Amino acid sequence: MEGKKVLVTGASGFIGSFLVEGGLERGMQAWAGIRSTSSRKYLQDERIRFAELNFGDKQKLKEQLAAHKQEHQGWDYIIHCAGVTKCLHKEDFDKGNYQATVHFVEALKELDMVPERFMYISSLSIFGPIHEDTYQPICEQDEPQPNTAYGVSKLKSEKYLQSLTDFPYVIYRPTGVYGPRERDYFLMAKSVKQHVDFAAGWKRQDITFIYVKDLVQAVYLGAKPEALRRAYFVSDGEVYASSTFSDLIKKELGNPWLLRIKCPLFLLKGISVVAEWGAKCAGKTSTLNRDKYNIMKQRNWRCDISPIIRELGFKPEYLLERGVKETIAWYKKEGWL
Numbered sequence: 001m002e003g004k005k006v007l008v009t010g011a012s013g014f015i016g017s018f019l020v021e022g023g024l025e026r027g028m029q030a031w032a033g034i035r036s037t038s039s040r041k042y043l044q045d046e047r048i049r050f051a052e053l054n055f056g057d058k059q060k061l062k063e064q065l066a067a068h069k070q071e072h073q074g075w076d077y078i079i080h081c082a083g084v085t086k087c088l089h090k091e092d093f094d095k096g097n098y099q100a101t102v103h104f105v106e107a108l109k110e111l112d113m114v115p116e117r118f119m120y121i122s123s124l125s126i127f128g129p130i131h132e133d134t135y136q137p138i139c140e141q142d143e144p145q146p147n148t149a150y151g152v153s154k155l156k157s158e159k160y161l162q163s164l165t166d167f168p169y170v171i172y173r174p175t176g177v178y179g180p181r182e183r184d185y186f187l188m189a190k191s192v193k194q195h196v197d198f199a200a201g202w203k204r205q206d207i208t209f210i211y212v213k214d215l216v217q218a219v220y221l222g223a224k225p226e227a228l229r230r231a232y233f234v235s236d237g238e239v240y241a242s243s244t245f246s247d248l249i250k251k252e253l254g255n256p257w258l259l260r261i262k263c264p265l266f267l268l269k270g271i272s273v274v275a276e277w278g279a280k281c282a283g284k285t286s287t288l289n290r291d292k293y294n295i296m297k298q299r300n301w302r303c304d305i306s307p308i309i310r311e312l313g314f315k316p317e318y319l320l321e322r323g324v325k326e327t328i329a330w331y332k333k334e335g336w337l
Contacts, residue, residue, distance in 0.1 A: 001223055002027035007051060007075040007115075009033035009104075010082030014181045015121065015212060017042035019079050022216035024048070031075065033082065042181060055082060055100035062107045074113040079219060080104065081121045083154075086285040090149040097153035102160055105167070117168050119222045122158050124175045124208075124233060125151040129298045135206055137302040140231060147298075148291035158231065170222040171231035172215070175301055178323060179212030180330035187287065189249045189328060193337055197246045197258050200296040201265045205242040208235040208301045211318035211326075221312040233303035236316040236323075248321055252328035253337070269293050 006023040010016040011032030023030035024047055032043050033053045043050075051068055054060045068074075084096030101120070108114050127138050128145040146152045161169045178185045191198060199205075210218075218234045221227065243260075250258055263271075272293035279286030308314040318326075331337040 001077075001220065003029070004076040005029045005031065005074075006077040006079065007031040007033050008079045008081060009053060009055075010080075010121075011043060012038035012040065013081065014179075014183070015177060015215065016081040017181065018179070018212045018216050019081060019219060020048060021045070022220055026220060028077075053082075053104075055103055056095065058103040058107060061103055062111065065107050065111055065113060069111060069113055074115065076116050077119065077223060078108075078115045078117075079119040079121070083121070085150060086287075087149070088280060088283070088285055093149040093153040094156070097150070098156040098160065101157040105161070105164070109167075114168065117170060117223055117227070118161075119219050120157065120161060120169055120171045121219070122154045122171050122173050122231070123151065124173045124235075124301065124303055125295065126155040126158065126173065127151075129294075130300065131302075132299050135204075135300050135302060137304040138233070138300070139304040140233075140307065147294045150291060162229075162231075168228055170227040170229070172219060172222070172234050173231060173303070174210050174215050174218075174234040175208040175303060177210055177212055177215055179327050180334075182212070182327070184287070185245070185327075186331060186336060188246060189253075189331060189337060192246055192249045192258065193253055193256065195257055195259055197243070197250075197260045199242050199260065199262045200268050201299075202262055203299055205299050206302050207240045207242055207245070208238070208303060209240065209245070209320055209323070210235050210316070211323035214316045214318050217317070218308060218312070218314050221308070221314055224312055226311045230307075230311070232308040232312070233305050234308060234314075235303055235305055236319055237305055237309075238319055239302055240320055244320060245324065248324040249328060252325055265297055268296065 006028045008016050008019045011020050012034050020030050020032050031049045031051050033051050087093050126144045126146050128147040130138050144155050146155050272288050272290050275286045276289035
């Protein structure tokens with residue numbers, strides 16, 4: 001991969017910024033695809049090149065790509081990580097994830113800029129609550145049943161890519177991604193520091209994780225011929241109890257005393273509805289909403305990663321204990337905790 005050109009869309013975000021670094025580490029010419037308003041806080045390396053891309057306006061996007069082609073030609077690899085995870089209105093998930101992907105791919109095809117490989121970052125959440133009674137790992141033969149607007153939009157994007165003849169995609173379906181710079185799991189660390197651990201419901205919950213650097217490894221393995229037009233689940237291969245993450249955070253914070261609160265699902269649902277309504281009235285997005293409730297309610301997050309191990313040689317380097325240790329150390333160093 002050394003010397004090849006890679007574009008990472010959504011490069012200013014948590015996962016995107018690590019994917020850019022991953023390109024540089026592999027000796028690639030790394031391009032960060034960003035909006036004009038995007039933060040460059042985690043894109044400070046002077047080797048990074050920038051491409052402004054407007055996925056919301058296909059014509060504008062096509063003009064931007066055409067100008068880039070004229071001056072720099074295209075890219076060997078494109079990692080499409082841009083998207084939305086929180087929206088004020090549900091239809092915005094469709095615009096920010098599905099429609100944006102369609103605009104991008106159509107523009108690339110029309111401009112003859114289709115790369116050797118188009119790596120799409122999807123999500124395990126496209127499958128929704130499957131095997132909730134048996135706790136079997138979700139596998140590629142299962143029928144997706146997304147129960148969030150985010151999951152629906154990601155599934156539509158996957159189906160669109162799979163419908164294209166001879167388009168060189170590879171799809172990744174990571175489970176919960178954590179690591180430095182991440183803000184949602186950070187809220188859990190902040191809560192533990194404040195002596196509160198919150199859990200949803202009493203029924204057993206099997207959770208899976210992937211450390212961001214291991215996800216980067218998995219994505220770049222997608223350049224292999226075996227990955228062409230495949231879709232892979234990505235986790236560290238282990239299954240954890242719902243309390244394991246907070247226990248490890250507690251350990252890294254010096255074992256503060258902790259009040260564990262288990263919220264009944266019916267109560268959590270009510271709180272979620274009220275929080276979402278209040279945020280909408282204020283014109284803001286809410287971390288706790290009905291989609292988030294559906295995610296917290298789901299009991300089975302096991303997934304089968306044997307295909308990516310067998311076909312691409314994926315070897316996770318970070319189990320949860322190591323990953324949490326590195327993450328909490330970063331939060332402390334940056335003054336987040």
